[in-house]
Amino acid sequence: MTKKTILKSVTVNLVTLFLFCLLITPAVQAKVFNAKTFTLDNGLEVVVVENDRAPVITHMIWYKVGAADEIAGFSGMAHYLEHLLFKGTEKVASGDFSKIVKQNGGNDNAFTSYDYTAYFQSISNDHLEKMMEMEADRMMNAKPPATHYTSEKNVVLEERRQNTENDPRALFNEQMRSMLFVNHPYGTPIIGWMDEIKTYEWKDVKEFYDKWYAPNNAVLVISGAVTVGQVKKLAEKTYGTLPRKDIPKRNRPVLPPSIAETELHMEHSSIHQASFQRSYLVPSYATNRKDALALDILQEILSGGPTARLYKSLVIEQKIAISAGLSYSSDGLDYGSLWIYGKPTKYKTLTDVKNALMIEIQKVIDNGVTEQEVFDAIRRVQDSAVYNRDSLAGPAMIIGRGLTTGQNLDSIENWPEDIAAITVQDVQNAAQKYLNSHSPWIRAPISGFISPKILEGETK
Amino acid sequence: MTKKTILKSVTVNLVTLFLFCLLITPAVQAKVFNAKTFTLDNGLEVVVVENDRAPVITHMIWYKVGAADEIAGFSGMAHYLEHLLFKGTEKVASGDFSKIVKQNGGNDNAFTSYDYTAYFQSISNDHLEKMMEMEADRMMNAKPPATHYTSEKNVVLEERRQNTENDPRALFNEQMRSMLFVNHPYGTPIIGWMDEIKTYEWKDVKEFYDKWYAPNNAVLVISGAVTVGQVKKLAEKTYGTLPRKDIPKRNRPVLPPSIAETELHMEHSSIHQASFQRSYLVPSYATNRKDALALDILQEILSGGPTARLYKSLVIEQKIAISAGLSYSSDGLDYGSLWIYGKPTKYKTLTDVKNALMIEIQKVIDNGVTEQEVFDAIRRVQDSAVYNRDSLAGPAMIIGRGLTTGQNLDSIENWPEDIAAITVQDVQNAAQKYLNSHSPWIRAPISGFISPKILEGETK
Numbered sequence: 013m014t015k016k017t018i019l020k021s022v023t024v025n026l027v028t029l030f031l032f033c034l035l036i037t038p039a040v041q042a043k044v045f046n047a048k049t050f051t052l053d054n055g056l057e058v059v060v061v062e063n064d065r066a067p068v069i070t071h072m073i074w075y076k077v078g079a080a081d082e083i084a085g086f087s088g089m090a091h092y093l094e095h096l097l098f099k100g101t102e103k104v105a106s107g108d109f110s111k112i113v114k115q116n117g118g119n120d121n122a123f124t125s126y127d128y129t130a131y132f133q134s135i136s137n138d139h140l141e142k143m144m145e146m147e148a149d150r151m152m153n154a155k156p157p158a159t160h161y162t163s164e165k166n167v168v169l170e171e172r173r174q175n176t177e178n179d180p181r182a183l184f185n186e187q188m189r190s191m192l193f194v195n196h197p198y199g200t201p202i203i204g205w206m207d208e209i210k211t212y213e214w215k216d217v218k219e220f221y222d223k224w225y226a227p228n229n230a231v232l233v234i235s236g237a238v239t240v241g242q243v244k245k246l247a248e249k250t251y252g253t254l255p256r257k258d259i260p261k262r263n264r265p266v267l268p269p270s271i272a273e274t275e276l277h278m279e280h281s282s283i284h285q286a287s288f289q290r291s292y293l294v295p296s297y298a299t300n301r302k303d304a305l306a307l308d309i310l311q312e313i314l315s316g317g318p319t320a321r322l323y324k325s326l327v328i329e330q331k332i333a334i335s336a337g338l339s340y341s342s343d344g345l346d347y348g349s350l351w352i353y354g355k356p357t358k359y360k361t362l363t364d365v366k367n368a369l370m371i372e373i374q375k376v377i378d379n380g381v382t383e384q385e386v387f388d389a390i391r392r393v394q395d396s397a398v399y400n401r402d403s404l405a406g407p408a409m410i411i412g413r414g415l416t417t418g419q420n421l422d423s424i425e426n427w428p429e430d431i432a433a434i435t436v437q438d439v440q441n442a443a444q445k446y447l448n449s450h451s452p453w454i455r456a457p458i459s460g461f462i463s464p465k466i467l468e469g470e471t472k
Numbered sequence: 473m474t475k476k477t478i479l480k481s482v483t484v485n486l487v488t489l490f491l492f493c494l495l496i497t498p499a500v501q502a503k504v505f506n507a508k509t510f511t512l513d514n515g516l517e518v519v520v521v522e523n524d525r526a527p528v529i530t531h532m533i534w535y536k537v538g539a540a541d542e543i544a545g546f547s548g549m550a551h552y553l554e555h556l557l558f559k560g561t562e563k564v565a566s567g568d569f570s571k572i573v574k575q576n577g578g579n580d581n582a583f584t585s586y587d588y589t590a591y592f593q594s595i596s597n598d599h600l601e602k603m604m605e606m607e608a609d610r611m612m613n614a615k616p617p618a619t620h621y622t623s624e625k626n627v628v629l630e631e632r633r634q635n636t637e638n639d640p641r642a643l644f645n646e647q648m649r650s651m652l653f654v655n656h657p658y659g660t661p662i663i664g665w666m667d668e669i670k671t672y673e674w675k676d677v678k679e680f681y682d683k684w685y686a687p688n689n690a691v692l693v694i695s696g697a698v699t700v701g702q703v704k705k706l707a708e709k710t711y712g713t714l715p716r717k718d719i720p721k722r723n724r725p726v727l728p729p730s731i732a733e734t735e736l737h738m739e740h741s742s743i744h745q746a747s748f749q750r751s752y753l754v755p756s757y758a759t760n761r762k763d764a765l766a767l768d769i770l771q772e773i774l775s776g777g778p779t780a781r782l783y784k785s786l787v788i789e790q791k792i793a794i795s796a797g798l799s800y801s802s803d804g805l806d807y808g809s810l811w812i813y814g815k816p817t818k819y820k821t822l823t824d825v826k827n828a829l830m831i832e833i834q835k836v837i838d839n840g841v842t843e844q845e846v847f848d849a850i851r852r853v854q855d856s857a858v859y860n861r862d863s864l865a866g867p868a869m870i871i872g873r874g875l876t877t878g879q880n881l882d883s884i885e886n887w888p889e890d891i892a893a894i895t896v897q898d899v900q901n902a903a904q905k906y907l908n909s910h911s912p913w914i915r916a917p918i919s920g921f922i923s924p925k926i927l928e929g930e931t932k
Contacts, residue, residue, distance in 0.1 A: 084544040085725050087655070180731065187730045190654040194647075195547075195665060205655060207726035265545050266667035270647045271640065271738060272920070278732035460732070 043425045045407050048240040054256045055228025060243045061235035061407040069236030070405045071143045072132035074412035077224035080126040080197035088204015091124040093217050095164045099156030101149050127345040128416035137237045144250040161214045172203050180280040188460050226257035231415045233408040264346045274458040279465040288362045289353040290459040294446045296348035298418030304342050306442035309434045311340040312389035332360045332368045345417045362461045380440035503885045505867050508700040514716045515688025520703045521695035521867040529696030530865045531603045532592035534872035537684035540586040540657035548664015551584040555624045559616030561609050587805040588876035597697045604710040621674045632663050640740040686717035691875045693868040724806045734918040739925040746923045748822045749813040753915040754906045756808035758878030764802050766902035769894045771800040772849035792820045792828045805877045822921045840900035
């Protein structure tokens with residue numbers, strides 16, 4: 013229920029964080045999930061993770077389409093469509109989908125990212141058929157009443173106002189992102205630009221829906237107390253009746269090179285704590301799995317908890333910062349990004365924090381990391397994976413996200429082995445390749461400096 | 473001939489500069505050109521500027537389409553198409569168009585910008601019919617031989633390599649522009665991104681051509697020794713036979729706000745002179761004519777020659793810079809941009825130049841400009857207009873550009889009156905509105921710092 017509440021309030025922004033936590037997930041055994049898979053005649057890929065500890069299931073449908081597939085000028089459409097898919101079909105009245113789930117003791121939600129959109133319900137296993145029936149229905153038969161076009165748009169606009177427009181840090185992050193990902197949809201916020209959300213109409217959204225929502229562009233993942241045989245029977249009966257479509261190629265432009273390092277500076281009167289952040293373009297699991305695994309370990313060594321390098325050095329030892337870390341976003345179908353960040357103590361400046369962070373990065377580039385650090389990091393990320401494997405929604409999240417962003421079931425199942433194979437040298441190589449100011453950049457990193465604005469009459 | 477040579481070598485980059493020189497052009501009389509105009513039944517707008525000083529004409533066809541109308545992922549297509557339109561039709565073999573013009577003592581060329589594409593010939597007036605016939609033919613019947621698809625693409629790629637890829641300043645400018653114009657085609661270079669130019673094929677280009685090239689999406693401007701009666705007869709006979717098309721709406725996205733001031737820093741070993749530049753988002757003639765006129769006068773006061781404020785203050789008096797100026801680009805169908813720039817002397821830094829420039833801008837914001845400065849500026853821009861009015865190609869350039877970027881013939885003809893009406897207050901208001909760091913930005917300005925890179929073993 014907590015999880016559901018989180019997802020409700022975050023549809024866009026926090027989902028990334030949530031998924032991020034799940035990233036370092038698959039568990040310690042050779043095969044993480046022992047997932048079983050089959051494909052229906054209409055192209056729907058189905059994955060089942062059997063787990064009979066409790067008579068419940070998570071039923072998730074993942075579409076290989078997201079904000080990055082939107083047409084220029086129509087930003088936020090994938091997310092707006094996700095909202096409208098709760099507003100009914102011919103058979104199910106607006107709002108009834110969630111109501112039925114709730115009446116049966118379950119919970120449901122959905123989320124949109126750059127490369128995927130997903131809908132899920134967690135509910136007792138005797139309701140699986142009903143879930144499949146309703147989800148198959150809204151894959152192709154959505155028919156929101158016209159009154160909801162505007163009202164739901166207002167919901168989205170309000171969501172954007174609260175989470176972004178009224179938050180200078182969020183606007184700042186959006187601007188940084190737009191400058192890192194030039195000429196690329198990853199530079200556009202998933203929720204869309206305010207002025208664009210306002211303009212599109214249901215007919216535009218419907219076109220997008222008709223184009224991308226189809227069984228052969230989806231992955232169904234079910235985890236919980238159900239057998240693959242039962243799922244197969246039900247899937248054929250429900251999703252199996254849907255027709256296949258011609259799905260267009262997902263276009264992802266190549267980022268043009270940028271050669272100049274960029275700094276963004278913002279002073280804002282509603283900011284009370286200064287902060288520094290610096291973003292780098294790096295690979296994702298989809299574009300370079302080996303380097304992505306190494307960056308996961310680098311992240312753990314530099315930022316995995318209070319004994320990690322950045323916190324230890326900047327916060328505990330040097331007392332330059334009140335927080336410091338590194339965050340790696342690895343789930344792009346295209347590129348990944350990596351951020352380092354820190355907040356200065358009262359007596360230090362943003363430049364002090366930046367310099368101290370850069371020294372720590374340079375140490376990795378020049379001297380690498382230790383065997384012990386890599387060993388501990390691998391153990392920690394594997395440990396944290398156990399928790400997710402044993403949860404109900406965890407496996408469905410990891411498998412769905414992986415399969416919609418260029419991975420296959422084998423690579424997902426083999427993650428523990430692959431991460432365990434990362435060496436000291438791999439980690440240093442990755443740092444040298446992507447974080448070294450002396451190499452030519454594909455896109456030069458962007459540094460952001462956020463400070464309180466001291467108004468006249470105030471003192472610092 | 474000189475003019476032609478310039479255009480040849482610049483198809484994209486310098487054209488802007490060239491047009492920019494022409495911007496402050498229409499002349500001192502109430503009506504600048506006394507242009508005559510009519511529209512053919514198929515929608516082709518025709519403008520004639522009679523001028524019988526010599527038996528020559530400039531024949532220009534302007535299309536209301538440019539790089540800003542390209543689809544995401546297909547950058548540079550408008551310009552590539554312009555190249556291919558010299559490669560023949562059913563009736564005229566590849567290369568013959570220019571050959572015929574040359575054989576008859578004329579010259580021809582073409583250029584592509586964000587909001588328009590234009591083709592022109594300057595030639596003796598007895599060849600006008602032939603020009604119209606050939607230009608009408610290539611409006612709809614282009615058929616470049618397949619061998620040219622690749623060879624012409626290589627020409628464009630080489631053009632980009634020479635003008636941009638091998639020039640760190642050009643790459644830097646491209647990056648600055650992409651960060652000012654986020655989510656907007658003005659942030660994409662007209663020639664296109666290297667990786668995208670390589671990918672599209674003639675079928676994609678043909679689709680673009682078929683969509684936008686039509687008499688009802690073009691303006692024909694003829695200046696020189698010809699009467700409107702003669703033009704009408706010939707236009708009906710040539711262009712008049714072409715069918716009208718359904719022309720799509722030109723989509724121009726709204727720029728999302730950016731609140732953080734941005735700095736770009738580049739050190740490069742092939743740079744020998746440091747330079748500073750700062751770009752602001754401002755209106756164009758199309759979006760706010762009154763403010764655009766005021767910005768034209770501001771430009772003249774701050775940067776119109778060696779007695780202008782920036783040069784006088786930074787170069788002559790303070791000896792901080794070896795050059796300093798302000799440049800206003802006002803011909804966007806959407807937004808305009810304004811740049812201030814300067815290069816430090818040997819003993820000064822980029823920050824010295826930046827600070828000195830900002831002080832001069834702040835002086836205008838705080839104290840405005842003088843009556844005398846505005847009076848002189850108006851006189852100078854009107855004077856420089858006379859030169860262009862009396863040239864052969866000048867009027868066709870100004871009228872064509874105006875009519876394809878949201879102006880009408882009246883506003884073009886009335887430019888001298890309108891610019892003369894600009895007051896001291898208008899200039900100060902414009903500076904306060906668009907250049908003041910204490911107002912909220914629509915898009916915060918971007919500052920660029922370019923420095924030589926001192927390699928190991930070198931001394932500064």
